[in-house]
Amino acid sequence: MQHTILVVDDDPSFNKMLSSFLIRNDFKVNSVFSSASALESLSQETPDLVLTDFKLPDLNGLELMEKVKEVSPKSAMILMTNYQDIRTAVKSIQLGAFEFVTKPVNPDELLLTVKAALKHKQGVSSEAESKQRESKPKQSERKHIVGKGEKSLQTWEHIQLVAPTKMSVLILGESGTGKEYAARMIHEKSKRANEVFATIDCGSLSKELAASELFGHVKGAFTGALSDKKGQFEIANGGTLFLDEVGNLPYDVQVQLLRALEERSVRKVGSEKEIKVDVRVIAATNEKMAGAIDSQHFRLDLYHRLNEFELHLEPLRNRMEDLDEYLDFFLHSSNNELDLEVTGFAEEVVSVFKAYHWPGNLRELRNVVRRATLLCQRGQIGLGHIPETLITESRAQQPNAEQNTPGYDLKNIQEHQEKETIQRVLEEVRYNKSKAAELLNIDRSTLYNKISKYQIKA
Ligand SMILES: Nc1ncnc2c1ncn2[C@@H]1O[C@H](COP(=O)(O)OP(=O)(O)OP(=O)(O)O)[C@@H](O)[C@H]1O
Numbered sequence: 001m002q003h004t005i006l007v008v009d010d011d012p013s014f015n016k017m018l019s020s021f022l023i024r025n026d027f028k029v030n031s032v033f034s035s036a037s038a039l040e041s042l043s044q045e046t047p048d049l050v051l052t053d054f055k056l057p058d059l060n061g062l063e064l065m066e067k068v069k070e071v072s073p074k075s076a077m078i079l080m081t082n083y084q085d086i087r088t089a090v091k092s093i094q095l096g097a098f099e100f101v102t103k104p105v106n107p108d109e110l111l112l113t114v115k116a117a118l119k120h121k122q123g124v125s126s127e128a129e130s131k132q133r134e135s136k137p138k139q140s141e142r143k144h145i146v147g148k149g150e151k152s153l154q155t156w157e158h159i160q161l162v163a164p165t166k167m168s169v170l171i172l173g174e175s176g177t178g179k180e181y182a183a184r185m186i187h188e189k190s191k192r193a194n195e196v197f198a199t200i201d202c203g204s205l206s207k208e209l210a211a212s213e214l215f216g217h218v219k220g221a222f223t224g225a226l227s228d229k230k231g232q233f234e235i236a237n238g239g240t241l242f243l244d245e246v247g248n249l250p251y252d253v254q255v256q257l258l259r260a261l262e263e264r265s266v267r268k269v270g271s272e273k274e275i276k277v278d279v280r281v282i283a284a285t286n287e288k289m290a291g292a293i294d295s296q297h298f299r300l301d302l303y304h305r306l307n308e309f310e311l312h313l314e315p316l317r318n319r320m321e322d323l324d325e326y327l328d329f330f331l332h333s334s335n336n337e338l339d340l341e342v343t344g345f346a347e348e349v350v351s352v353f354k355a356y357h358w359p360g361n362l363r364e365l366r367n368v369v370r371r372a373t374l375l376c377q378r379g380q381i382g383l384g385h386i387p388e389t390l391i392t393e394s395r396a397q398q399p400n401a402e403q404n405t406p407g408y409d410l411k412n413i414q415e416h417q418e419k420e421t422i423q424r425v426l427e428e429v430r431y432n433k434s435k436a437a438e439l440l441n442i443d444r445s446t447l448y449n450k451i452s453k454y455q456i457k458a
Pocket residue numbers: 093094143144145146173174175176177178179180181182244284329362363366
C-alpha cells in the first residue's frame with residue numbers, strides 16, 4: 001500500500017528536494033509551503049504522515065501540529081527542526097509527534113524515521129480497531145538497560161517490587177527518559193505479562209476524540225462515528241493500559257477516567273451500558289504535572305488514584321555513570337539497523353556527551369548515536385560525526401573557573417548561593433513552583449523573577 005505524506009516547508013528548494021526523495025522511495029507526496037495550505041490540504045485528504053518544518057511563515061510547526069491533531073487525528077507527525085531548537089523538538093513529542101528530525105536532514109535517517117512512524121501508526125490503529133484480540137501479545141523483544149548508577153539501580157529495584165502488585169503506577173520524568181520503557185518492564189514483570197499492553201498517548205488526543213479513544217463509542221454517537229468502536233480500556237481488558245502524557249488529558253475526560261478506575265467499568269460514548277473491565281493502569285507525565293495540579297488543570301483526586309506508587313526517572317544529565325552502557329546499546333542497535341560495523345566513540349566525543357545537557361534525554365542520545373553511526377560508516381565516531389551545536393553547548397556548559405567560583409565579590413557570592421538554592425529546592429519539589437516558593441519563603445512572583453534572572457531551567 002502506498003502511503004501519503006504531507007510535506008510542509010517554506011524553503012522551496014528544500015521542499016522540492018525532500019518531496020522528490022520521498023517520491024523516489026515510493027511515497028505519494030503532497031507538498032505545501034505554509035501552515036494555511038497544510039490545513040487546506042488536510043481538509044481534502046487525510047495523509048498517513050505530516051512531515052513539518054518548525055519555522056513556517058504563519059503558524060509554527062508546533063501550532064500546526066495542534067491543528068493536525070484536531071482535523072486529522074489519524075495522521076502521524078514528524079517535526080523537522082534545527083539542533084539549536086532541540087527543546088522545541090522535545091515539546092513536539094509531548095504534543096504527540098512520533099519523532100523529531102534535526103536539520104540538516106540526512107535523507108537516510110529521515111527515511112528510517114518515516115518508515116518507523118508509519119509502522120508505529122499501523123500498529124496502533126490495527127490494535128485499536130481490532131474487534132477481537134484472541135492471540136496473546138508477544139513478549140517485548142527490547143532490551144532494557146538498567147544502568148549501574150545508584151539512582152538507576154534503585155529505579156530498577158522499584159520496578160521489580162511494584163510489578164507483581166495491582167498498584168497503579170505514576171511514572172514521572174522529563175521527555176525521553178524512558179517512561180514508556182519502564183511501563184513495559186512493569187507489565188512484563190507482572191502477572192499480566194501474557195495479556196495486552198495497550199498504550200494511549202493522551203498528548204496526541206483532541207478533546208473530541210479523547211473519550212472515544214479511551215472508552216470507545218457506539219455507531220452514531222457523533223458525526224463520523226460510522227460504526228461501534230472499542231476503546232483502549234476494553235482492548236486492554238485483563239492487561240495493562242499505559243496512559244502517556246496523562247497530564248494533557250482534557251479536564252472533562254479526567255472525570256470519566258476517575259470514574260472508570262473507581263468503578264472498574266466503562267461506558268462507551270453514546271451508550272448507557274456499563275462494561276466491566278479489569279485493567280491495570282500505568283500513567284506517565286513530565287515533571288510539570290505537579291504544577292498543573294496547582295493551576296487546576298489536573299484533578300487532585302485522579303492524581304492520587306493514579307499515583308498509588310510513584311516512579312521517578314532521572315534525567316540523563318544526572319546519571320552520567322550510565323552513559324557508557326547506553327552508548328554501547330545504541331551503537332549496537334544502530335549498527336544492526338543500518339547494517340554497519342562502527343566500532344566505538346573517540347574519547348573527545350564521550351567528553352562532549354558527558355558535558356552536554358541532554359534536554360531530550362535517551363531519545364536524543366539514541367538519535368545522535370544513530371545519525372553519527374550513519375555518517376561514520378566505519379571505524380570510530382569522531383567529533384565530525386556529531387552535531388556542531390552539541391559541541392558548542394557542551395563547552396558552554398563546562399564549568400570554567402571564572403563561572404564556577406564567585407570570587408570575593410559579596411554580591412556575586414550571594415547570587416551564586418541564591419541560584420544554587422533555588423535550583424536545589426526546585427529539583428526537590430519536582431518543579432512545583434508553589435511548593436518551592438513556600439520552602440524558600442518567598443512569593444511565587446518573586447520566584448518567577450529569580451528563575452528568569454538566573455536563567456534556571458524550570
Ligand atoms: N531502559 C532503556 N533501555 C534502552 N533504551 C531505552 C531505555 N529507556 C528508554 N530507551 C530509549 O529511549 C527512547 C525514549 O524512551 P521512551 O519513549 O520510553 O521515553 P518517554 O519518557 O516515554 O518519552 P516521552 O515522555 O517523550 O513520551 C526509546 O525509544 C528507547 O530507544
